[in-house]
Amino acid sequence: MNYQHCARQILNLIGGKANIASMAHCATRLRLALVDNEKLDQPGIEKVAGVKAVFIASGQLQIILGTGVVNKVFAELPGLTGLSMSSTDEVKQQSRANMNPLQRLAAVLSNIFVPIIPAIVATGLLMGVLNLVNNLNQRGYIHIPADNGLLPMLSLFSSAAFVILPILIAFSAAKEFGCNPFVAAVLGGILIHPDLQNAWMTSHGVAGYFDLWGLEVGKVGYQGTVLPILFAVWVMAHLEKQLRRLVPNCLDLVLTPFLSVLIMGFISLIAIGPAGRWLGEMLSDGIMAVYTLAPMAGGFIFAGLNQAIVITGLHHSFNAVEAQLLANTGKDVLNPLISMAVIAQAGAVLAVFFRTQDQTLKEIALPACLTCFFGITEPAIYGVTLKLFRPFIIASLAAALGGAFTAAMQVYSLGFGVTVIPGSFVIEPGGLGAYLVGLLLTFGLAFVGTWLFGGCRKESARDQAQNDREISGELS
Secondary structure (H helix, E strand, C coil), rough: CCHHHHHHHHHHHHCCCCHHEEECCCEEEEEECCCCCHHHCCCHCCCCCCCCCEEEECCCCEEEEEHHHHHHHHHHHHHHHHHCEEEEEHHHHHHHHHHHHHHHHHEEEEEHHHHHHHHHHHHHHHHHHHHHHHHHHHCCCCCCCCCCHHHHHHHHHHHHHHHCCCHHHHHHHHHHHHHHHHHHHHHHHHHHHCCCEEEHHHHHHHCCCEECCCCEEEECCCCCHHHHHHHHHHHHHHHHHHHHHHCCCHHHHHHHHHHHHHHHHHHHHHHHHHHHHHHHHHHHHHHHHHHHHHHHHHHHHHHEEEHHHHHHCCCHHHHHHHHHHHHHCCCCCHHHHHHHHHHHHHHHHHHHHHHHCCCCHHHHHHHHHHHEEEEEEHHHHHHHHHHCCCCHHHHHHHHHHHHHHHCCCCCCCCCCCCCCHHHHHEEHHHHHHHHHHHHHHHHHHHHHHHHHHHHCCCCCHHHHHHHHHHHHHCCC
16 A cells, blocks of 8 residues: 555545644544635545545544554655644644534533543442442342441442542543643532532431521532532633733732632532532433433433434533433433444444445444444444445434333443443443343344345445446446
8 A cells, every 4th residue: 555645645635735724643543623624525535545434523534544554644644744743632622613512512521521431430340349249248149247348348439439520520621621620629629528518418408508697508518410510610710811811920829729719619619519510410300300201212212313413523422411410310321322322333334244245345344343342433334334324224223222122121330431342341230131132132133124224235335326327328
């Protein structure tokens, strides 16, 4: 493969070097932020040798070249364009200029919550271990004395991330909003201070109040909450910028963080905290009400539409919703439904792999199928199912049916951010069997449906269109 020729072709088809705002690459993808997306010839790039798929997500042009190839193609671009490599964060910032408000909101939430997913996954796994050990102990398969510290210690480990969740979110949000992450972490610490009533005990009423000249402020903590600290750090970022403009440079190191903590501490406990808690409870209660009253309908709709939402890039906002669900209810009912949507894409692309005679499509389909088992569907969607369209619709219908089954069986997870195979480790142990049955059912429906009705029995859609043009030419 001529990597320089590939790079030249891509450069010409994106509108030339003048149309590149910034560029970077990851393990498999070339990531470009373009000045004007209208100058992009996406169908042309798809035909370039070595390109497996092309799509725009979160305002970025992402060209899947594969491991190793992307490094060599990207190495040719600085010499052709005169531009240096940008960080992926810089590309994200540049690409936001091409996003609508909803996409920008989803990108912000993604950047905040994705870094803390490992902590939530670890906590979910620990909760699963705790539940399993508890069940085995209660059924007599193992014996743990009542005075043994194993179960209390596991409980301590498994709840830690949710107790300090406001601090984790504060640190991550501060980086996104542009304020001091350590000062933001202090604000998170204020909201979970041990002198405040534990958030999970407020169902019995507020135990005490601060009296501020007649204004009563509840001594309520915000352990495990999401929205209060998210809003508080956003306001703090704006406050900090104004303070830096007003405070003399010689006093900035001391006075700006002091005023930030002082002012935001009062605002958070008096206004932002109660309002954020109320909104969070409304959100989680609404989702759980749908899940309780009509679980099959809710599972059908959410799982069926999930991958269509992925195309818009708005799926990143689900992380915040899932964190709120876990904080308020201890259950993430959305994560298993997302797994059904992901595994459906795997079934569809595997059927395409076996049915199509297009070797290029085969080369994309099999690796795309494998990545789905680990929760990544973009190669499958943009490289295969959406391109052929009917497999995408069939996979969405299979996901809807799998989601209805999973919801009916009341499967939920104890963490978020991982799906399908990795996701099985955070599923509540009692629902693991139903979860695995749901995955097999959804995969099978998508595979059989695409095999029978996917429109790729003999050849790909591109080959069929080419044949149709040749036949039309001969008849004319």
